[in-house]
Structure formats: C-alpha cells, structure tokens
Amino acid sequence: MVRERVKNRNFRNVFLVPYPSTRAEAGIQLPFNNPQPLEVDIGCGRGRFLLARARINPGINFLGIDRSLLRLQKIDSKALASGLNNIRLVNTDALRYLPDMPPASVSTIYVFFPDPWPKRRHHSKRLISMAFTELVFQTLVPAGTIHLCTDHAEYFDAMLRCWNASKQFRPVAPFLPTEEEETDFALLFKAQNLPTHRCSYQKREPCNESVKGSGARRDRPVHDNPEVGS
Ligand SMILES: C[S@@+](CC[C@H](N)C(=O)[O-])C[C@H]1O[C@@H](n2cnc3c(N)ncnc32)[C@H](O)[C@@H]1O
Numbered sequence: 001m002v003r004e005r006v007k008n009r010n011f012r013n014v015f016l017v018p019y020p021s022t023r024a025e026a027g028i029q030l031p032f033n034n035p036q037p038l039e040v041d042i043g044c045g046r047g048r049f050l051l052a053r054a055r056i057n058p059g060i061n062f063l064g065i066d067r068s069l070l071r072l073q074k075i076d077s078k079a080l081a082s083g084l085n086n087i088r089l090v091n092t093d094a095l096r097y098l099p100d101m102p103p104a105s106v107s108t109i110y111v112f113f114p115d116p117w118p119k120r121r122h123h124s125k126r127l128i129s130m131a132f133t134e135l136v137f138q139t140l141v142p143a144g145t146i147h148l149c150t151d152h153a154e155y156f157d158a159m160l161r162c163w164n165a166s167k168q169f170r171p172v173a174p175f176l177p178t179e180e181e182e183t184d185f186a187l188l189f190k191a192q193n194l195p196t197h198r199c200s201y202q203k204r205e206p207c208n209e210s211v212k213g214s215g216a217r218r219d220r221p222v223h224d225n226p227e228v229g230s
C-alpha cells in the first residue's frame with residue numbers, strides 16, 4: 001500500500017473497506033450485501049464523479065479504488081454528509097485488487113485521467129496495458145463496459161491500440177458525463193481549454209460477433225476540444 005502522511009486523523013472511514021496487504025488466496029467478497037449492479041471507478045481521485053454517480057443512481061453500487069488514502073478519506077466524509085449508502089472505497093492498487101474480485105461481477109468500469117507517465121522509460125508504470133485489458137475482461141459481466149478518458153494524446157493512442165488489439169472488446173459510444181458528473185481533472189482541463197479524449201469498449205459475448213464492423217461514427221472515440229479532430 002502506498003505510504004502517505006495523513007494530516008487529519010478525524011476521518012471516520014465509514015465507507016472504506018479493509019483490503020489485506022497480501023493477496024487473498026480465495027479472492028475477496030464484494031463489500032455490498034445487496035444484488036444491485038456494481039460500477040467501479042479506478043483512480044477515483046477526489047471523487048467528484050463517484051459521488052455524483054452514486055447520488056444520481058441509488059439502485060447501483062459504486063466502488064472507488066485509489067492508491068491515495070487521503071483522497072479516499074475525503075470522499076468518505078462527503079459520502080457520509082450526503083447520506084449515501086451505495087458507495088464503498090478501497091485504498092489499494094487496482095492492479096492488485098481486480099484479480100481478487102469475483103469474476104464477471106462488475107457492470108461498468110471507469111478509468112478517468114489515469115496518470116500518463118509521459119516519459120518513455122516510465123511507460124511500464126501505466127495502468128492501461130494488454131494485461132489490464134485481460135483483467136478487465138475477467139472482471140466485467142457479459143456485455144459490461146469500460147469508459148476511459150485522458151488529456152494525454154499519446155497515452156490515448158496507446159490506449160486505443162490496446163483495446164483495439166484485444167479481440168475481447170468492441171468499441172461503443174464514448175461516455176459523455178453531465179456537468180455534475182465531470183471529474184475534478186476534467187474540470188481542470190476544461191478551465192484551461194485543453195483537449196480531452198474519450199473512448200469506451202464493451203466486453204464481447206460470443207453471440208454478439210454480428211456487431212463486429214458496425215463501424216458507425218458514434219462508436220468512435222471523441223475529443224472534447226473539436227480542434228484536435230477525430
Ligand atoms: C490524475 S488522478 C485522476 C483522478 C480522477 N479520476 C479525476 O479524473 O479527477 C489519478 C488518480 O489515480 C490514482 N491511481 C493511479 N494509479 C492507480 C492504481 N494503479 N490503482 C489505483 N489508483 C491509482 C492516483 O492516486 C490518483 O488519485
């Protein structure tokens with residue numbers, strides 16, 4: 001677990017779920033005791049998106065995963081103040097947590113503004129890789145979806161290469177958040193009029209192969225600043 005100096009020790013940590021520092025042999029149990037669909041925000045940061053989604057969709061469970069404990073503790077306080085009960089938070093690396101989750105248990109995964117690690121020698125630290133597409137495939141329910149977004153054009157191209165190379169996903173219409181659902185980073189880039197890039201992929205089922213090659217424009221990535229084209 002990432003070490004971090006936690007200045008404010010008054011957090012109540014109501015929604016933070018414990019996660020063992022060593023990998024659970026038999027996997028983990030989902031931290032919800034109802035059968036609602038589960039959506040996961042990987043690298044949820046300060047939680048603007050996660051909290052808005054949980055507020056708008058009480059019939060869906062939301063799990064935020066982040067390596068920053070302090071950020072999660074702040075989300076925890078806000079969730080408590082908002083009276084939400086469909087939110088849980090895990091302080092760990094998503095690359096460790098996802099393999100421990102029950103297979104085919106998540107309906108939607110969001111990865112918004114993952115750290116770009118721009119230097120070539122650091123590319124191996126990036127979250128999105130072919131290995132990650134495999135993990136996501138195992139975690140999603142049939143026809144489950146992953147939504148991605150970044151401000152970093154080169155990372156975006158690398159992401160597209162990964163998902164398009166995976167035979168297990170097909171591109172679908174990118175997720176376009178409402179104003180209320182914009183993440184903290186999205187607002188930051190918007191304020192500076194910087195472009196952001198979005199794409200979404202759906203887990204293929206053997207029977208939906210007929211969709212292959214539907215190639216409609218709405219299934220293509222979108223760039224929030226029209227200057228960057230598509
Ligand atoms: C650039 S911030 C984006 C935060 C938020 N998604 C947004 O758009 O405002 C990236 C976040 O991902 C977290 N993070 C980076 N790598 C991670 C990983 N492998 N597992 C979980 N969280 C991660 C960081 O701690 C940070 O909070």
